[in-house]
Amino acid sequence: MDINIKNLRELLAATVGEDLKAEGFSIDKTQTWIKKIVNKKSKIRFFIDCYKYTTRLEFRLIISFWIHEVIQEKDKYYQYLGLPFDTKNQLYTFSEGDFTPIVKDLELKFRGGFTHKVTDITDTEIAINKCRQTLQKEILPILDTFSILEDFQKYVLESYKYPQIFCSATDGIIAMKLKGMEELELLVNYFWESEHLEQKPKDHFFRRVVENIIPYSKSCK
16 A cells, blocks of 8 residues: 555554544544543643655654643733733643653754654554554653643642753643642742742743732732
8 A cells, every 4th residue: 555644644543543532532534633621621632743755754643731720820810910821722732752762851852853754554554553652651641640730730749840841830830829829839939049030130021920920829819
């Protein structure tokens, strides 16, 4: 069989897609998007990213997350700060390379540039099996962390001091605002000192986020 984008997507839908269907996901008719609603309002979306070149095809998974409670609170806080925010935007997007053993510990440019390369049907089977292994061993176990508020809050408290694994300080602060004042103050004090925010201009974006979150939180009561 000649390998092309159409039958590559069909093969991915019949393998990776079925793996995700078993986890409650649904795949669209174009065999491009695989989606799941979490706790009625939060979302996880897989994008099957395929490229066609002269001598080969390449593919990878792109995974995006929306935590409804964090997005809604972030919108309110940005309004308080007078900053623009689009509630339709995802909180996090990862590429498959962020989880693939051979590149996940390398710099972002290598993780972001990772794809599976195929030139014929044999290559395709090997590549899809590798993709499925990464999905099962590395990606499925972290889905709750980035789609369920309580799991994300736990992740923030465990990882905020480690920038090599922590994703977004701003979203972590918002998550702590939703958890409690003790946890919020913990993050605020850490980032204020570790990022030397007192030395930043008053209109510095992250200084504004950190400096105003406690007054904002108190105003919400």
